[in-house]
Amino acid sequence: MPDTPDTHSATRLYFELFNEIGILSQLSRALFEARLPEGLVLPHFTVINHLIRVQDGRTPLQLARAFQVPKTSMTHTLAGLEKRGFVTMRANPDDARSKQVWLTDAGRTFRNSAIAGIAPDLAGMADTLDSEEVRALIDKLAILRKRMDAARD
Amino acid sequence: MPDTPDTHSATRLYFELFNEIGILSQLSRALFEARLPEGLVLPHFTVINHLIRVQDGRTPLQLARAFQVPKTSMTHTLAGLEKRGFVTMRANPDDARSKQVWLTDAGRTFRNSAIAGIAPDLAGMADTLDSEEVRALIDKLAILRKRMDAARD
């Protein structure tokens, strides 16, 4: 970003950082999606994965917030997952406006095979940065992510 | 990613890294787009920005490759930019199949005001990580990005 106009240099650095992050996100998304079954995109996998990480039974709104996407986008993604039988939606016993998202066996199976399918690609680039470097990267990025997360009020 | 199935630990680390990158990408994209004029999305800005960084006169295909998006997506983005008068498309004198994308004054003005609009947000988070940390992050991420870029043959 060498010819950004007259902005503060810290600003310019962050600008460049986000640019790099955006490109990497696109590259990794393409890599992932190439291994997913036809018709499924990254958010489908990501939601399933999240439900396993933090327990299923989440509400659609909780999921939308976790991924910072509009509620309508999450509705759409969940509809796709439900249509394929990877999740089931049940009424939330604590709040009749709300629903809960539960994983099915098919959903868990899908996740495992998706991870298995992607693992070789990741393993193939494991020598690019060593474990300490990757660990350090994750930690720094997480700091930034939490800050931005908090900043959105 | 503490409960990823039985995958190699390096794989797991990269998995976590890309997860973090994806979230940050989404957060920063939302931040950017909130400051862009109605109807414009990040790729519009990114293409204009790229044309300034590496000189305009690029062909649509060169741009599609630079951003790792399908040709059709770039056609669509360029159509939007042309409709708004930010770029003009001319025939490529070296190849009659091809076109060249040139910035207009309006396009340059748009870029400057977009950057000016976003700068305060970036400045506001400049104290999260110091310049050396950001610089180091960019460098590591760039190594990974180049590797992935090369790997897609």
Add this chain to the structure above:
DNA sequence: ACTAAGTAATGCGATATCGAACCAAATGGA
């Protein structure tokens, strides 16, 4: 209890994204 404000989810319409098929021009052998 009643009402106003807030919250969860969806329906709808406008774009964005992208794969498949297509056309036209360029290229590289026979």
Add this chain to the structure above:
DNA sequence: TCCATTTGGTTCGATATCGCATTACTTAGT
């Protein structure tokens, strides 16, 4: 030169994404 192949770009159709408006339920204040 001719033709098969490759390359640059668009068209078309299928989803994805997301803002706006709507409906149903909940909560808070009186």
